[in-house]
Amino acid sequence: MCLWLLTACLGLLPANPVPSYPASNIVVVQGVPSPILVPTTAAPTTAAAVTNAPPPTGMPTGMPTGMPMPAPTGAPTPPPTPPTPPPTTTTPRATTGSLPIDPRLGTTPGVSAQYQGPPITGYSGQIQTADTAVKFPRQRREAAYDAELSVNILKMRWKNTVEPHKIRKRQSCRCVPAGTCVKTTYGQGMIDIRIVTPVAQCPTGQEYCCGSTTAPIACGTLQTVPATSVAPAAGQASFGEYPWQALILTKQNEYIAGGVLINQLNVLTVTHRMTPYVVSGTAPNVKVRLGEWDAAGTYEPVPFQEYNVAKVFSHPSYNAGTLQYDITVLRLASAVPFTPATGSTTTINRACLPPLATATYTGQRCWVAGWGKDMFGMQGQYQNILKEVDVPIVDPATCQTQMQTARLGPTFVLDTTSFICAGGEANKDACTGDGGSGLVCNMNGQWVVVGLVAWGLGCANPNVPGAYVNVAALLPWIQQQVAAP
Numbered sequence: 001m002c003l004w005l006l007t008a009c010l011g012l013l014p015a016n017p018v019p020s021y022p023a024s025n026i027v028v029v030q031g032v033p034s035p036i037l038v039p040t041t042a043a044p045t046t047a048a049a050v051t052n053a054p055p056p057t058g059m060p061t062g063m064p065t066g067m068p069m070p071a072p073t074g075a076p077t078p079p080p081t082p083p084t085p086p087p088t089t090t091t092p093r094a095t096t097g098s099l100p101i102d103p104r105l106g107t108t109p110g111v112s113a114q115y116q117g118p119p120i121t122g123y124s125g126q127i128q129t130a131d132t133a134v135k136f137p138r139q140r141r142e143a144a145y146d147a148e149l150s151v152n153i154l155k156m157r158w159k160n161t162v163e164p165h166k167i168r169k170r171q172s173c174r175c176v177p178a179g180t181c182v183k184t185t186y187g188q189g190m191i192d193i194r195i196v197t198p199v200a201q202c203p204t205g206q207e208y209c210c211g212s213t214t215a216p217i218a219c220g221t222l223q224t225v226p227a228t229s230v231a232p233a234a235g236q237a238s239f240g241e242y243p244w245q246a247l248i249l250t251k252q253n254e255y256i257a258g259g260v261l262i263n264q265l266n267v268l269t270v271t272h273r274m275t276p277y278v279v280s281g282t283a284p285n286v287k288v289r290l291g292e293w294d295a296a297g298t299y300e301p302v303p304f305q306e307y308n309v310a311k312v313f314s315h316p317s318y319n320a321g322t323l324q325y326d327i328t329v330l331r332l333a334s335a336v337p338f339t340p341a342t343g344s345t346t347t348i349n350r351a352c353l354p355p356l357a358t359a360t361y362t363g364q365r366c367w368v369a370g371w372g373k374d375m376f377g378m379q380g381q382y383q384n385i386l387k388e389v390d391v392p393i394v395d396p397a398t399c400q401t402q403m404q405t406a407r408l409g410p411t412f413v414l415d416t417t418s419f420i421c422a423g424g425e426a427n428k429d430a431c432t433g434d435g436g437s438g439l440v441c442n443m444n445g446q447w448v449v450v451g452l453v454a455w456g457l458g459c460a461n462p463n464v465p466g467a468y469v470n471v472a473a474l475l476p477w478i479q480q481q482v483a484a485p
Helices: 002-009 143-161 271-277 396-408 475-483
Strands: 026-028 037-039 174-177 206-209 245-250 255-261 266-269 286-290 305-314 328-332 365-370 387-394 419-423 438-443 446-455 465-470
Touching: 245 266, 245 271, 255 271, 255 286, 255 438, 255 446, 266 271, 266 446, 266 475, 271 305, 271 328, 286 328, 328 475, 365 446, 387 396, 387 465, 396 419, 396 465, 419 446
Parallel strands: none
Antiparallel strands: 174 206, 245 255, 245 286, 255 266, 266 328, 286 305, 305 328, 365 387, 365 438, 387 419, 419 465, 438 446, 446 465
């Protein structure tokens, strides 16, 4: 034992000691990516560097070759050792150059490197062989696509977890002008669906409609009307010729004034005729008749319609002495239907308002109608059948001069915001009782109300025009009242 330690310290042990593996050796299988360890059943061999027989029992196995063997004391000589078969040698791997590894570059190994493994059962997909290159990346997606996908997923989750399921009406329901909603006998547009019912009320003059609508007839246009049994005389209007003409009466059928229908709910007239009948912004004893022609007859082929007055809007600057701002808007209690709406008639339509507050009509020949007296003074008689007359629009400066000359003197100043002038021709004029009736001019096939009969100096005198409310100049105020609740 001491001798073995001495040889170990002196570095005389074998350079390749025999490994303490089991009887099977480890061999390298050529052509397979190393390292692959494959056991083999070959006979045990000693390292190629060991050439002598193993030492006898009781001696260290690592004793170097060539060392003198000590003679055993009193021990029998062992039998000779059988010859050792030639050792199995392997070619060691080269330690220089590139190593035989499979770089992760997606390349395909050589044919000799194919490895045929046992087939995989129970799998319907294509079996990849060892020589199939792996392609990276398998599916390239941009970061922006991934981010968008993530956001969409989050939105869906948020919508499903936070937003409750909402039931929405499929009909296109909305507020439309009264009388324009197309209603069928099946109740479309009139029934309340039990899932969702309308919660908002439509403003006055409109109705809630879930069906289609019809466009009403254009303003300032005439329609074909049936013939009457009584033919109009000279100076009388034809039946249905002034469909915007309003007859303002007490509920006892006493005549008050004329007026002009400008939309489904509003009628223009003059304040000086309405003042005695207005009570705290209302006119409880006043009604408006539309579609009238012969106030004393009942033979018209199309009957008139009457409406109560819900509100009265009079201009706050009205002056009873000079009749400045002599204008009132009557709000009807219910909407007037226009063709082709249900309940409409061919004898009722609205006049158009001037397009601009600065619009002027000087030099045009326009028309005025009414049931007023046929002459000024006590001898004049109110008319049963609507009368009409054509008059020219007079320049304001000319009108002011003619009125100064006729009666008002040089100090008179015509308020052009409140008035326009028309007439000045002999035997052609509006007169007493026509107050509030409309002065209309034909503009591109549509009749526009440009004035309301207000006042004059007598009736039908030459070179003395009459004064009419300037509707164009007061248009902003009119529109404000029409839009008021």
